[in-house]
Amino acid sequence: MYGIVNKAIQGLVIENFGLDSWEKIKKQSGVSVDGFLSNEPYPDQTTFDLAIAASEILKIELKDVLISFGEYWVLKTGQESYGALMKAxxxxxxxxxxxxxxxxxxxxxxxxxxxxxxxxxxxxxxxxxxxxxxxxxxxxxxxxxxxxxxxxxxxxxxxxxxxxxxxxxxxxxxxxxxxxx
Ligand code: HEM
The missing domain is CATH 3.90.1520.10 (H-NOX domain)
Structure with a gap:
């Protein structure tokens, strides 16, 4: 999936749990990318590995990580970065x-x-x-x-x-x- 998706997971974690948690999640996931580029494609598995590692490190069920991510995608990524598109x-x-x-x-x-x-x-x-x-x-x-x-x-x-x-x-x-x- 495009890097914007992984960047949004990063934003969700850092805004709610801090940079330390994000570093731990990245380490646990085995994802070695430093900064995701929004318009570069990454393997789907990278996104899944980040979501699974977030669930393990934050001790939140995977289901709830995905629900929170969906809300964040609309309310933050969508509204703040693609406001005109969402409005249309x-x-x-x-x-x-x-x-x-x-x-x-x-x-x-x-x-x-x-x-x-x-x-x-x-x-x-x-x-x-x-x-x-x-x-x-x-x-x-x-x-x-x-x-x-x-x-x-x-x-x-x-x-x-x-x-x-x-x-x-x-x-x-x-x-x-x-x-x-
Ligand atoms: C401005 C808003 C949005 C943008 C920029 C956007 C963009 C994207 C991008 C880049 C992906 C990754 C797919 C890939 O890279 O191949 C994706 C996946 C997805 N999008 Fe959107 N999207 C937006 C809004 C929405 C909305 C409103 C919904 C549904 C209510 C939605 C549902 C999904 C789902 C479920 C996926 C996961 C991929 C899959 O199911 O196979 N998106 N979107």
Whole structure:
């Protein structure tokens, strides 16, 4: 994945736990890169190794590391570094989610070699809808859960996320039901 992802993990750790913790996590992960370059691709395993090492060093379940990372990605990386792109995504949570299937095609203008996730939206009601998440990668559904939670916070609406189906439980893809007030 592009270095921006690893840089965001670094930012999340340093802002919340300090530089020492980040150094320990890097050592534990065996990742020897000093500074990640946002627009350079790195092996996916580097990202996974950093998340696993963060879970071990900070003694936080991997699931919760991924959820926090998803929130941070929206609220910090997204809003602070790609504000215009996030704003163009929609004027409220519902329209952002309905537009989500097209979102990474705009991200690809910045990161042309992206291997983006894919999304499908269904069962659209007044205050809820289903987000179907398709990825070539495994194990990122809690990152996705955190992203959805982060979007709820970005739009300042009370949001509930239900996991309706998981690839790890044998489903074809992950499905989240998102409801808001
Ligand atoms: C400005 C905002 C965003 C940017 C710049 C961005 C960019 C990226 C980048 C660079 C990757 C790594 C993929 C690669 O390098 O091949 C990625 C992955 C991913 N993005 Fe985004 N993204 C943004 C917003 C979102 C939002 C709002 C969602 C969903 C709500 C999302 C869902 C994901 C997921 C789930 C992945 C993991 C990769 C996978 O599932 O295979 N992203 N994104």
């Amino acid at each position: 995504g929609g004027e409220n949570l519902k329209s952002f989610l309905i537009n989500l299937p097209n979102f990474h095609s705009r991200v690809m203008l910045i990161y042309p070699n992206l291997t983006p996730p894919e999304f499908k939206i269904s069962n659209i009601e007044e205050n809820s809808l289903d987000v179907h998440y398709f990825s070539t990668r495994n194990g990122l559904h809690y990152f996705m859960y955190g992203l959805l939670q982060g979007l709820g916070k970005m739009y300042k609406v009370e949001t509930k996320i239900e996991v309706k189906a998981l690839k790890t439980d044998g489903a074809y893809n992950d499905i989240f039901r998102v409801s808001w007030s």
